[in-house]
Amino acid sequence: MVGVSQQQLTPYVKNYSKLNYEGEALVWGITQTADRQLYFANNKILLQFDGNRWQHHWLPEKTIIRSVFAVENKVFTGSYMEFGYWEMMDGHLTYTSLSKKFKLFEEKGNDEVWNIFSFQNKIYFQTFFSIYIYDGKTIKTVKTPSQITYAFPVKNQIYVASITEGIYRFENGAFYPDKRIDQLKNKVIHSILPYRNGLMIFTQKEGVFIFENDEISSWKNDLNKTFQLEMINSALRISDSKYAVGTSGDGLYLVDIESGNYTNLHKNNGSLQNNSVLSIFQDKESNLWLGLDNGISFVQNDANSFVYQDFTGKLGSVNAIQKTENGFLLGSNHGLYALENGKLQLIPGTQGPVWSIAKVGSQFIIGHNNATMIYEGGNLQKINALPGGYRFEKQEDNLYYQANYVGLYQYQFINGNWVHEKLAPKLIKPINQFFKKEEFVLATDMYRGVYKINLENNEFVEVQAEDKSHLYNSKMVEINQQLYFLSNRIWYELDNWSNQLKKSDRLNELLPTVNNILPLGKDIFLVESNSILSVVKIENQKMTWVNIPDKYYKGRVVNDWISGYLKNNYLYLNLDNGFLVHKVSFEDTADAKVFINAEGNGKQFIRGEKLGYYNNAIDFFISTRKYGYADINLYYKLSPSDQKFQPIKNGKISYTHLPNDSYSLVIASKSGKEFTVIDTFDFTVKKPWFISNLMILIYLVLVFLVYFLYHSFIQRQNKQKLAQLQHEIELQKELVCIKTEAERKEAEHWVEMQKLEQDIKSKTSELASKTLSVASQSELLKELESIQKGIEENTPTSTIKKDISKILRDYNYNQNEWKVFDTNLNELHEDFVSRLVKSYPNLTPKDIRLAILLRMNMSSKEIAPLMRKSFRSVELQRYRLRKKLKLSSKTNLSKFFIEF
Template sequence: MKLRFQFLFFLLFSLNLFSQELLPFVENFTKSNYNGDNQVWSLTQGGDNAMYFANNHYFFRYNGVKWERYALPNKTVIRSVFAYQEKIYCGSYNEFGYWIRENGVMRYYSISKDKDFFKDSSKNEEIWKIFEINGAIYFQSFNEIFIYNEKSIKRVAVPFLISYCFVIDSKIYVASVNKGIYLFNGKDFTYIEKWGVIANNVVHSIDKNSDEIFIFTQKNGVFVEKNEVLQAWNHPINDALKSEVIITAKFYQKDKLIIGTASKGVYIIQIDSGEYININRNNRLYNNSVLSIAVDKENDIWLGLDNGISHIEINSPFRIFSDNTGELGTVYSIASTPKGYLLGSNHGVFTYENKALNIIPNSQGQVWNVAAIDGTFVIGHNDGTFLYDFKSYRKVNSLTGGWQLKKDNYQDRYIQSNYIGLAFFDDKNDLSKHKRLNTVYRPIKDFVQTGQNEIIASDSYRGLFKINYDDNLELKSYLNLTQKNSIKNDFGVKIFKYKNDVLYYINSEWYYLDSVTDVLKKYDLFNQNFRNINEVIPIDDSSFAIIKEGLFYIINQSKDKFSWKLIPKKYYEGKIINQETKIFKFNNQYLINLDDGFLQFESSKNDFTNQKVEIEAYLKGKILTNEARIPNNQSLNLHFVSEYFGNKKSTLFYKLNNQDIIPLPDGKLILNNLASGKNRIEVYFTNGFEFIKTDEFTFTVLKPWYLSFWMVLLYFTLVGGILFLYYRWNKIRYQEKIKLKEEELKHHREIMELEMEAENKLKLQDYEKHILEMQVQSKASEVAGKSLSIAKQSEMIESIQRILEEEKNINTVKTKIKKAIKSNAINQREWENFEKNLIQSHEEFVQKLTNTYPELTSKDIKLSIYLRMNLSSKEIAPLMNISYRGVELHRYRLRKKIQLNPDESLSKFMLNL
């Protein structure tokens, strides 16, 4: 028993050692972020709202989006920076001057160059501090002070070793090293006798709060002068500070003090209440050694560290609880207690009270829900249901995985959803007694009562179910609503009760249920405003939260409009628990569970602030002016620079060329593949109801070089030249074609003439041949006729000779001779055949003759044929069986019929016809 007690004591003690506080948001920048050295000796905010840093060999500018790194011309170590008006004064080794921003780049101008300030005993001076009084700039080293008033530089040697100078009420207090504090009037140093008590201390800061002057020594804590009396600061933390090494300190608001130490980080102290927080490497800072402090226009704190830079949003309404040890784990549920909070995580149940985190013994394991009932907390645990009443932690039943515990709206009892369904507790004082809905054995994660004895529940994986039961908790009906309504994708259904409506978010659509028909109908109001969100998180009856495109919004309704209060992403980035994010509202505080703690903020203080945002455009590292003209196919880097760094810096949105408005959480945008022509970027922030335009940048993307004016002109010239050459070439070619055509026509004509000539010759030859053939035929006919005649005559002569030889009787001879003559004469048929052949052999002639002279008779035609055959009248007479005179008479009549002149030859006419 004693051993167990010692173990519990050790466990509690060890957790207290690593206890965490609700701390403001701290943004850390390491040398890998700004690409510089370790130590940041000094920092200041310029009139342009940018922060400037002295980082050993580098001078840095940071506007919330972009880090700019510069070095002095002589590459020496930079110890101090100070902003006054538009200049950033800079102190270095044997050098001081100022920086001015010109054309988007910081330019350095030396004040000390060629002044011979740093020689002899002053040849190793470093300017550790810069300040201003009445328009004059003071540069302070450990041995000298240089006063610069734009016209001249005054060098003042200090008779003692300086730690630092401090300005209070326009007076310069010079803290020596172990020799007390002096007043400096620009010429002389006056020792302050009343502060002699700290003469042997190294003073690292002097500041004033109300009517009290605070002096911060390096190793002896803080002293306060009030009513002309300097004494040790009467504050509990002062004893702790005496064991610390104070490096720097500053009041940032009335009664609010920052103290930077060498090894314990920074203390932020509320003077009037005595409360303080210590931010160090164990909880937020990247490094515990604070070298410099600055307060920006939002009264937030900037720390220059021995290794890095930190920005503390001390005035932000957001506070973060993070367990850096890993003991807490992922938080799933939070409940408020009189002294703090009760946290349910995957590692168990923890109390957070008096800035201390402690695990409740024996509560280890997955905790899903912590619900309060009359001061007692019901724990929905992976191992069952437990009760915690600040005195004991005990298991009350074996119902595992209690996701939710809700009061029954119709009876005095409670309902729990868990791994195996729904459980009903009739006695809130005895949760060991419970009843379950019979036959409903499935993990139910969320549920809502929609009527007496009616519950709508969602499975932990998929599905939406309507459950009806009787007064004895006997199941009456169990309807899968998503199946009934043919909704196939029903994974991760969200049940959301808003005011008097119960809504269901299924597959990126909002529905409500018609309880009569069990039909899921689309809910237009929410579908118009909250489609395609990642998550919806109930808060209370009048507000809820959504996560959309990675951004967290608190939604409130004002009449028919919804207010979208955006929580800056930097407070929860990478820590949201998917599907398990919840918002717990206690009084006026919102708490959001995270994977290593929780985020707390006051809803009334999360107001929107109008802010000035400037768009800086860079092309290849060079800043562009508005209406700039940039080459085609170049990447344009756009920085959206707010005047704020902290909570007032709203998440920005941008719109390119009247397209949709897109979130811009990191303030940077790279545009590629821009279309040629005029482009416009507009930047907005939201006040919850509408987007407010705060700046715009217009630029023109030039056409590609190959589409520039001169190139287009060249193209037109080339095309014109090509067209002209083509035209000339075509013209020449056309002319050549014409010539060729003419030559072709000439040759064709010649060929045609030759062909016609040849054809004519052929025709003439054919004609002559035809004439010859006709003549041959005529001669053949003539020969045939003569041959026939000769043959007949020969036969007749032979017949007569034979009669004469055979017959002796004269009468008989006469008779036989007559008979022979008659028999050997050409018969009529033979003549007809002869005439027919004669006509056929001269058919073409006969046809032409009859067509020309249709009045001619057959005898006229025969005569014409004989004449064409060039026969004489004497030769024609026997062929026509007429006398010679008869032929002549017939020829005369034929001449008349064809009306032939007397001078023309009838035979020649017939030959030429």
């Protein structure tokens, strides 16, 4: 960063707490593999981190991991009575114990591996009393002459720090005391690092020593007094002259040995979450990772991005920023502040909002809420009482315009004084932006006004718009010599003929989602789109976008008042409670690389994997494994399912229940509206078993088999139907024969029935004749009565005898006729008699005879002569019969027997 003392600013820092990585507090060591993954010795956990995803690994006995060191993609760890290495096998990090393989530790031992390093293609595992040297096949054990703290490889030499005996040189498996450094005996040494042609030695409590030209001396710097008060835990050389020093209670110091400048990152200035730095590691991008007493911190250690943030709360939202020789001037809603030597001071007399700071020579023109002021050489002077200077910009030599609360003003520096004059005196509006175009000035106010000022007559007209209701707090920019206005995400362009704003089809298509825009130079702009800030360069009708990672400003952009400038490729941008200085590079990012990890159901998938239909849940873990300035925002889409790219959140993409198909996960970066594909991951979701190729073949066979069986069945059915039809024909023939026979029998039966009817008629006739015979007997009785009467009247005896003889002959004849009548009567009503006797077994023959006569619907008078009884006797017998049948007097006996 040209012309800026870097100690004024702190590098970007990101803290990871236990909640973030879901591990333990202490972090003893850090390393990085060739594939850019980071590993942390987090007490009993080996943490693995790719920039988005934390993974956890444990030793078999879950002992504390004190040290970690990577060679290529193999990770070595040291623990209590244990050391070995981890490597990827089938997508899983697998541990191999070297100490157990070579049986290095005794059961009664009490040793821990606190340090691991490589030297001349060998790996060194160091405890307090031994060093184990691993050449890839064998391990050599070397006992130390005394208790040591750490061993340090420096250039072509290994130095071993003893607690009581100073420093040894370790050569060819032997320890040699370095008498030149006897001054450090009985001092706990926590780091030995290269320094020019010598060594820089960091002790725990006595500060820093320089060993050079065979002489050792205390580092002559005021900061060394601080190190003597604050115990040094760790140190690391991060460049030729720059060192990172971790303390036990005052955080991290980034020290430039040559200039003496330093930056202190600690909890009190909001940088670190914990002030005890146990370990320091520099990754492949030169960023620093700090293992803290409680958590992990990332420090972006480059000259590309710096963030200043005031944690006291006195600064407030920054509206304007300008670099000075010794620091920065900051205009905020609380006043004008000077940031020098890391200290923030309010300039007296500037309380209140400051909207703009413009540098003119050695002067800074301050647009204050109450007046316009000059700040020069630490002195503040009021130019005039014009309030709310939003902008102060140079138009041509010794001609400046200022937009403020009451309009637009013209300034000139004449005879050592600033002289101002109002443009368009009748325009009294809070102007916030302006642009000079030949003999006109276009100006916008804070609300819905756009004005065109004629510089020749100093008059203005209000520019009309197609839909003025959308024209609120518009932003004005010149692109390719054409003026455009942005308001509510809609672009307008000025029609010079009609002095009217019309929607710009071209820009609304090229920049459809822009919320805010700030000119940074000719055809270079700062653009806010969908909460992402980008620097856009328009060159030869081509737009080049450089996205600024939102980790630097997320949640801190000053809404509706983005202010800043671009100088020497560094963007200076205002933020809430501070500002950002960020290097802008328009270099092509086509070489960007991403790492895609695909996992599901406890296994890792490779490219081209075929997933089962019922088991196709898949998680993609995406990372650039770039942790600092080079990190980029990534987007994805799954072809053919997704039509549009979507931003990747937290580095994870998950899919479940995907239909069977061939898929390609496409990872891309974004520049404006354009997406550049970085990588793809192809995989397939197999068809469900019931529509697999094998099953389809089986289905075809089954269809053929079913068709064959159906065809056979139909043929068999047809044969059966034919046989059945023939059988039915035979049955019909038989039925015809049976019917003919039945008809014949029916005819015979009819003849027989006719004969029976004739018999019945004959019987009936006989019965009738018998009935008449009986009736004649009744006449006989009458004759006897007549003879009796003649006797009584003294009829001659001969006559009486003759009559009696005739009656006797007739009577004998009638007796035979009665028996025949009685028999025929019973035979004629045999069925009736049978049913009657069965139902009423107590009936006498006389009762039955009476019942038959009643069934023949005869009256008592008609029945009396047939039964040789008087009418009264018949009535009495009817009464008795009714009692036996248990019939009421209302029941008609004749009807009862007829229906019986």
